[in-house]
Amino acid sequence: MKGRTKVKKEQDLGSDNIGKLMFTLAVPAITAQLVNMLYNIVDRIYIGHIPEIGSAALTGVGICFPIIMLIMAFSSLVAMGGAPQAAIAMGQQNNEKAERILGNCFTSLLIVAAALTAVFLIFGEPILRAFGASDNTIGYANDYLQIYVIGTVFVQIALGMNMFITTQGFAKISMLTVVIGAALNIALDPVFIFVFNMGVRGAALATIISQGVSAAWVLKFLTGRKTTLRIRKRGMRIRPKILLPVLALGVSPFIMQSTESLLSVVLNTSLLKYGGDIAVGAYTVIGSVMQIVNLPMQGLFQGAQPITSFNYGAQNFDRVKKSVRLLTTTAVIYGTLFWLALMLAPQVFVGMFTGDAELTEMTVWAMRIFLAGVFAFGFQGAFQNSFLALGQAKVSLLLALLRKIVLLIPLIFVMPLFFENKLFGVFIAEPIADITAALVTTISFLTWARRNLNRTKTEI
Incomplete structure (x- = not known):
């Protein structure tokens, strides 16, 4: 049975209709990310x-x-870094x-x-101060962090x-x-926050318990039959x-996410300087809305990755190109529709997180800009993740650095110099960096693909 399962799965990835495969793998992944979105933002909601304390606690x-x-x-x-390498090996x-890649990871x-x-148990409070916490918010921030970091091992295993479950084609198990x-x-x-009156501590405790259960589920499957x-x-x-090739490939997504952390620090400190706690609170809400946009898209990328990686390993370049084209078309349509919703009705999204009139007004204004x-x-996202699925660590790394390190962070400091409204200058840096990076990434991938995905097996 085990052997037949492997053959069937590999035959599917190598020969089934690309659209059907991507739908089969992406729908559970997207569903998982939609639920993951709730996982990440439900605390903030x-x-x-x-x-009485909701606005300050949310900012903290x-x-x-x-x-x-x-983390x-x-x-x-x-x-x-490891999952695409494992898929290519398969x-x-x-x-x-x-399996050696899996074990090392x-x-x-x-x-x-x-x-x-x-690190975060010992140095948590000074790090939070450096990241933009004020005297009004440091208590809430530290209360949440000191509990959350205890569950770090659960986060690492669960995520x-x-x-490695997704990359084997077990999308439904991954979703669960x-x-x-x-x-x-x-x-x-709500039980820990309101019934037990634990506030932000209750939110953190609920999160780590939940992550622990997810981690146990993952381990049970990956050690089972x-x-x-x-x-x-x-x-x-x-x-x-x-391990070294895994880390070399994983550097790109690591930089993409860790620079998101650095970016949040730069934004929080700049917003605190120009707009105070209310501006930091507005960015907290906007960051949550960005997760609503990005996490389902990440599910789509995860669904496409096993198809792209497997067929690249099998040197079936026609199927690689079809996979990337379908991924890009779907991602662009999704992103455009969400852009229209955010520009036309930002108050709908803001209302999910706060009922405070001052914070709502600031956030609605800032969201349309940011x-x-x-x-x-x-x-x-489509071309960046396609580079990753194809094992192109160096290119993916450079593109990961481009948007946030090369473009966005410098623009956050520079753009306020050109506007009387300094907050507008901070917020407008984001779309400038987004559009520029997307243009460069698109040109880079199309150039690489023209050179590397038009070959036959006899030319390799």
């Missing part, structure tokens, strides 16, 4: 509606967002190598989790190892990983020849 938890993103970035360093009919995630937990945790989090949040690749003791010993380039996300 509940916290923002705590009587928003200060923790760069740290949460950094998630380390799971991407390992898993998003396409080459080398499941033994794929699991051990690495455990080491990373231990290190991150120690990181779940990628997120659904189980998110449903539990949504149920526990249904999986094609299994976590085995012999594969867990770190081998540089296995998210004016959302229509370009489809091009940027």
Whole structure:
């Protein structure tokens, strides 16, 4: 049975209709990301509606967002570097190598989790101060962080190892990983926050319990009989020849997410300087809305990745091109529709997080500026993730650096110099960087594909 399952799965990825395959793999991944979106923002929705302190508490938890993103970035360093490598190895009919990649990634995630937990438990408060926490918000931020980081090991396993479930084609199992945790989090949040009157501490506790259950689900599957690749003791010993290529490929998504953390720090400190806590609170809401836009798109990218990686490993370049074309078209349509919704009715999204009139007014104004380039996300994300799926670590890394490090962070400091309204200058930096980066990424991928995906097997 095990052998037949492997053959069937590989035959599907290598020969089934691309649209059908992408639908089959992407729908569970998108569903998982939609639920993951709730996982990530439900705390903020509940916290923002705590009587009397909701606005300040929401801003305080928003200060923790760069740290949460950094923790998630380390799971991407390992898993998003390892999962495409494992898929390519499976396409080459080398499941033994794929299992060694899986085992090395699991051990690495455990080491990373231990290190991150120690750092943020010891240095959490000064880091939060440096990230933009004021005297009014530091208490809420520190209360949330000190509990959240205890569950770092659960985050690394639930997010990181779940990628290896998706990349084997078990999309529904991968979806359930997120659904189980998110449903539990949504149920526990109001109990801990309001019934037990724990406030932001209750939100953090509900989150780590939920992540722990998700992590247990992932480990149960990857050590069970249904999986094609299994976590085995012999594969867990770190081998540089296995791990270094994984980390080289994973550097790109790591930088994409860790620079999101750096970006949040730069934005929080600039907004605090020019607009105070109310401006930082507005960005907290906008960041949550960006997750509503981005996470389902990430599910689409995850659904396409096994198809692209497997067929690239099998040197079936026609199917690689079809996969990328369908991915790009779908992502661009999605991004454009969301852009229209955000420009026409931002108050609908803002109302999910706060009922405070002053914060709502500021956020609605800022959202139309900050998210004016959302229509370009489809091009940027589709081609960036296609480079990643194809194992092109260096190119993917350079493009990851472009948008945030080369363009956006400098623009945040420069643009206020040209406007009387300094806050407008800070917010307008985002769409300028988004559109420019999308244009460069599109040209780069089309140029690379013309040179590398028009060959036949005999030319390689």
